[in-house]
Amino acid sequence: METTDNFDNMVLGRVVHRLLFFFTIFFLITNSSKTTAQTSSQGSSITSNLINIEAPASETFRYQATLKNGAGSAQVFQLSADVPxxxxxxxxxxxxxxxxINVExxxxESIxxxxKPAYGAEPAQYPFTVHAISDRESLQLALEAVVExxxxxxxxxxxxxxxxxxTEGKKAEITLRVxxxxxxxLNEITLSAQTPSRWEATFSxxxxAQLDPGETVDLIATVTVPEKTLAGDYVTKFTxxxxxxxxxxxxxxxxxxxxLSGWVGILVILIAIGFVFYLIRKFGRR
Structure with missing residues (x-):
């Protein structure tokens, strides 16, 4: 008899424990929905499935909200936000x-x-509040951006x-720093170059593979210029x-x-002048 009573107590204890567990979960869910969305007495509300987004400071945080007009007539809601x-x-x-926005x-309406975080925003949690206000109602939505x-x-x-x-026809080694x-x-950084036509560029x-914050890495870009390239200024874009x-x-x-090209050019000019002088002497006598 005593064994049966102990067994019944164990079963009852487990049931009570599970009921408390489900009640706690229900309370947390209910409380969470109240802190992320506000429903007016007329049934209007502004909600969002995603209320907390984590991203780098260089990116734009995007939230998709739903604005509901529960009133019996159309309302124009003014949209604003309290941001850092x-x-x-x-x-x-x-x-x-x-x-x-006007909501029937x-x-x-999907909003x-x-x-966009401020320039140089430090990694932290940044809460902000969105407001949707009409002549009859004032709705709020609490959101949070986590800058990583x-x-x-x-x-x-x-x-x-x-x-x-x-020099044309030669190679030049350029030291670049990332x-x-x-x-x-930063992981898996690759190098490339946009060069003039027929030029070539390689990197070493x-x-x-990886570059930690504040670190630098030097590398060599070898640029090859084709022969007979005309003298002048040329632009190469490294990325x-x-x-x-x-x-x-x-x-x-x-x-x-x-x-060598300069001497060849001078030689060609001298040959041309000599040939002209020869023609003048030969045909000038007649």
Whole structure:
């Protein structure tokens, strides 16, 4: 008999424990919905499935909200937001940027909320509130943007000088420097070059596996100039990029003709002058 009573108590304890667990879950869900959306006495509301978005500081945070007019007549809702200092927020609806929207009775409108962090925003949680206000109702939606850092890089040379000289038909080695100027690590950075016609460019190394914040890596770009290239200034555009961003550097190169080409040109001129002199002497006697 005692064993049966103990068993019944264990079963009852488990049932009570499960009921408390489900009640807690229900309470949390209910409380969460109240903090993310506000429903008016007329049934109007503004809600969003995503209320917390995490992204780098260089990206735009995008939220999709639903504005419902529960009143018996159409309402024009003015849209505004309390955002952190330096942040920029815009509302978009029906394919256009808006500051207010007319919603028919018992209808809903989809509103895109786009917010851009301030320049140099530090990694942190940034809460902000969206307002939809009409003549009869005032609705609020609490959102949060979590800045996880930024992906930024800079491509230049160690000295900062982006110009040089080269002789036609020769190769030039240019030292480039890639710097991680963001707050997150950069992975799999590749190098490429946009050169004048028939020019060639190779890199050593051709890829940077990882570059931590604040670190720099120097690499060699070997540029080959074809023979018989006319003297003058030419531009080569170097690019360092990965899936998170890119940086470019425009390098101006002044091409000079080789010494041999100069002597060949002088020789051709002398031969031409000699030939003309020969013709004058030969036919000038007649």
């Amino acid at each position: 200092e330096g942040w920029r927020l815009v509302f978009k609806a029906r394919g256009s940027q808006v500051t207010s 009775p018992d209808r809903t 895109s909320i786009e917010i 850092g930024s992906y930024e890089m800079e491509l230049t040379t160690p000295s900062g000088l982006l110009s040089g000289e080269i 710097k991680n100027t963001g707050s997150l690590a 190394p051709s890829e940077i 360092a990029k990965n899936t998170s961003g890119n940086s470019t550097a425009t390098y101006r190169m002044t091409v000079k003709t080789s010494v």
